[in-house]
Amino acid sequence: GAVVSQHPSWVICKSGTSVKIECRSLDFQATTMFWYRQFPKQSLMLMATSNEGSKATYEQGVEKDKFLINHASLTLSTLTVTSAHPEDSSFYICSASDTEFPYEQYFGPGTRLTVT
Amino acid sequence: GEDVEQSLFLSVREGDSSVINCTYTDSSSTYLYWYKQEPGAGLQLLTYIFSNMDMKQDQRLTVLLNKKDKHLSLRIADTQTGDSAIYFCAEAPYNQGGKLIFGQGTELSVKP
Numbered sequence: 361g362a363v364v365s366q367h368p369s370w371v372i373c374k375s376g377t378s379v380k381i382e383c384r385s386l387d388f389q390a391t392t393m394f395w396y397r398q399f400p401k402q403s404l405m406l407m408a409t410s411n412e413g414s415k416a417t418y419e420q421g422v423e424k425d426k427f428l429i430n431h432a433s434l435t436l437s438t439l440t441v442t443s444a445h446p447e448d449s450s451f452y453i454c455s456a457s458d459t460e461f462p463y464e465q466y467f468g469p470g471t472r473l474t475v476t
Numbered sequence: 477g478e479d480v481e482q483s484l485f486l487s488v489r490e491g492d493s494s495v496i497n498c499t500y501t502d503s504s505s506t507y508l509y510w511y512k513q514e515p516g517a518g519l520q521l522l523t524y525i526f527s528n529m530d531m532k533q534d535q536r537l538t539v540l541l542n543k544k545d546k547h548l549s550l551r552i553a554d555t556q557t558g559d560s561a562i563y564f565c566a567e568a569p570y571n572q573g574g575k576l577i578f579g580q581g582t583e584l585s586v587k588p
Contacts, residue, residue, distance in 0.1 A: 401581075404519075453519065455519075465521075465574065467511075469518040
């Protein structure tokens with residue numbers, strides 16, 4: 361159980377376009393989903409936390425107008441990178457939690473974004 | 477502030493034990509985690525320990541927690557080549573909605 365999927369697994373887009381990444385919890389209801397960004401050989405940086413039906417909470421330094429997060433249902437959250445630039449190229453990973461005690465986050469396989 | 481530190485590399489021979497160390501700063505953290513990441517993949521939860529425990533064992537994995545020193549370690553017994561990966565420790569600060577603070581990751585290389 362506790363499977364999280366991401367789609368697409370990799371995407372290449374041109375500079376200036378927008379890209380949407382989906383994160384789905386397949387066999388549980390995720391009241392909270394997290395979006396992380398990971399640069400090569402580096403740790404995961406939390407970008408934002410989203411709760412179903414409410415606005416996402418962004419970490420300091422993350423542009424909320426650039427990284428749009430929507431958590432429309434208990435099984436789906438989306439991250440849209442708007443007006444993408446080459447510096448947005450990264451590995452984006454989502455995780456989902458049902459917030460039951462203890463806090464266990466189940467991670468998706470990640471999405472590799474390359475902006476040309 | 478919240479900070480988690482790990483050494484970046486560890487190399488062991490197949491069959492030996494591996495010990496990956498981690499220090500953290502937030503004493504309010506209720507849970508501490510170990511995740512494994514293989515190349516190009518997401519994170520796999522290996523184990524976690526509650527902050528009032530000193531040790532947790534799960535098959536080949538042993539987690540030791542020294543809360544006084546804010547030191548966490550993961551021991552992998554009989555390390556195999558399939559254990560080669562990056563290992564992240566993470567803390568979950570109290571009352572922050574499940575937010576995880578990750579260390580930089582330790583790259584474990586297991587040589588045959």
